Structures are given as C-alpha cells and as structure tokens.
Amino acid sequence: MAAGLGALLLAAQLPASPPPASPPTPVAVSQFAPPLGQPMAYHVTTRRLGRDGSLISFSLVYALQWQRAGRGYQLVATLRRIDSDARPEVARALTAVLQPLVGEPMTYLVAPDGSSIDLVDAEGLWERAIARTQALGAAAGQGEAKQMAALIAALPVEQRNEFATADIRALVVPANNAIPAPGGTNVSIRYDGAIKMVAEVERDSLATEGEGRPLEIDKLWTIDTLTGLVAREQRQSWIVEPGGDARTLVEERIRALDPAAKK
Numbered sequence: 001m002a003a004g005l006g007a008l009l010l011a012a013q014l015p016a017s018p019p020p021a022s023p024p025t026p027v028a029v030s031q032f033a034p035p036l037g038q039p040m041a042y043h044v045t046t047r048r049l050g051r052d053g054s055l056i057s058f059s060l061v062y063a064l065q066w067q068r069a070g071r072g073y074q075l076v077a078t079l080r081r082i083d084s085d086a087r088p089e090v091a092r093a094l095t096a097v098l099q100p101l102v103g104e105p106m107t108y109l110v111a112p113d114g115s116s117i118d119l120v121d122a123e124g125l126w127e128r129a130i131a132r133t134q135a136l137g138a139a140a141g142q143g144e145a146k147q148m149a150a151l152i153a154a155l156p157v158e159q160r161n162e163f164a165t166a167d168i169r170a171l172v173v174p175a176n177n178a179i180p181a182p183g184g185t186n187v188s189i190r191y192d193g194a195i196k197m198v199a200e201v202e203r204d205s206l207a208t209e210g211e212g213r214p215l216e217i218d219k220l221w222t223i224d225t226l227t228g229l230v231a232r233e234q235r236q237s238w239i240v241e242p243g244g245d246a247r248t249l250v251e252e253r254i255r256a257l258d259p260a261a262k263k
Contacts, residue, residue, distance in 0.1 A: 032227075034229060043254070045058070047251065048250070049250045049251065060082060061081050062079055063077070064077050076106070076107050076108075077106045078106070079098065079102050079104065081102060106119065107119075113174055114228050115175060122164065126160050171229055173228045194226045199221075201218055202217040215239055215250075217236070220235075230257070232256045233256075237252070
C-alpha cells in the first residue's frame with residue numbers, strides 16, 4: 001500500500017496488502033495551474049482490516065498552500081492533525097512517528113508542468129522527526145516510539161522521501177503514474193464539464209491462511225482538468241466470496257481535496 005506517510009505506520013501494524021502492479025504512464029491534462037495563494041485542506045484516509053477482523057481507520061489532514069517559485073511552483077504542506085478510531089494502544093503506536101511532524105511545514109518544489117516533485121530539506125525533516133520521536137519515547141516510556149524511530153533511521157533515504165512525497169504525487173496529475181491511460185483494460189472515462197472521472201477495476205488474489213482468495217480492486221480518480229489536480233481518489237479492495245455473489249471490504253483509501261477549507 002502506498003499511502004504516503006501513513007503507509008509506514010500501517011505497514012508496521014496491519015496485515016500486508018498485495019504488491020501493486022507496474023504503473024502506467026502518467027495521464028496528460030490540458031494544463032497544470034494549481035490555485036495560487038488559496039488555502040486548501042487535503043484529507044488522506046485509509047481503512048484496513050486489522051488483526052482482530054475489524055476495519056481500522058487512520059486519517060491525515062494536511063493544509064496546503066501553492067505559490068509561484070521561479071518558472072515552477074512551491075507547495076507547502078503542513079500536517080495539521082492525525083485521526084484514528086483504533087484502540088488507544090494501537091492508535092498510540094500508529095501515531096508515534098507522525099505526531100512529531102504535526103505542525104511541521106513540508107516544502108515541495110514542483111516543475112512548471114507538474115511532472116516532477118522534490119521535497120526541500122528532506123534530510124533535515126527526517127532528522128527532526130527521528131529526534132522528536134526518540135524524545136517522545138524517552139519521556140513517555142513508549143517502546144513503540146523508540147522502535148519506530150529506529151525503523152525510520154534504518155530506511156534508505158530514497159524510501160523515506162518516497163513516503164514523504166507519495167500523497168503529494170497522488171494529488172498532482174502529471175506526476176501521478178497510477179492513473180491509467182485511455183484504452184486500458186477495465187478502464188472507463190467520462191467527463192462532466194472540466195471534471196474528468198477515470199475508473200479502473202483490477203483483479204488479483206490475496207493470500208489468507210495459506211490460500212489465495214480472489215481480490216477485486218475498484219479505483220476511481222476525479223480530476224480537475226483546469227488545475228491538473230486530483231480532487232478525489234478512491235481505492236477499494238474487496239475479497240470476493242465463494243460463488244462471486246458477495247464481497248468483503250478489506251482496504252479502502254480516500255484522498256480528497258477541499259479547496260474551500262481554511263487553514
């Protein structure tokens with residue numbers, strides 16, 4: 001599962017999901033023109049089947065601000081809060097690493113056409129996150145925080161930056177290589193004015209108790225073709241029950257942009 005910063009935490013706590021297929025070429029948009037100077041809220045919510053069989057919800061709420069930077073753009077994303085409906089001990093473990101990043105502005109430089117995204121001062125960001133997480137673990141006696149700090153420190157730099165930029169790449173259509181191109185298998189596209197909706201259905205298998213069970217993955221991207229941003233992305237993974245008459249949701253991810261929200 002590639003759900004940005006939250007993926008690191010969920011991967012440590014929840015059953016693994018199947019690996020993604022090789023991504024296609026990014027989808028072209030008519031232009032890339034993010035709204036400058038307009039506060040936006042960006043919600044990234046993941047629900048996954050936990051070890052006890054219940055769905056655990058984990059949400060990141062970002063505040064976004066776009067500005068011009070030379071010929072390209074600068075995006076400042078600030079993690080405002082973290083929400084989870086998990087049990088208190090699980091929620092503490094889930095938020096141990098990200099809690100030090102709450103209120104920490106993360107600055108990205110975006111190419112004029114949106115094709116590339118670079119995190120500014122990535123090394124400093126992770127150094128601060130590790131230091132704060134270690135301090136939190138020492139002060140509260142939380143072994144989970146210490147373990148998470150060690151986990152982050154052991155990750156290759158490229159993988160850490162992948163976690164820190166995944167949600168932003170998913171927002172910017174030219175940099176999002178997960179959106180299928182027209183004509184793909186099980187892909188449908190429709191328009192509503194400047195809004196483009198791309199839907200795709202994938203079929204895979206999920207290993208449970210040593211057996212492979214049929215898995216259907218429904219994906220839907222709602223794209224604003226005037227700004228080149230993904231207004232909403234929904235990905236649902238379903239286990240298909242024997243006979244194919246019923247499905248059980250095992251994972252859902254929703255990324256949603258709220259341009260009217262204020263900081």
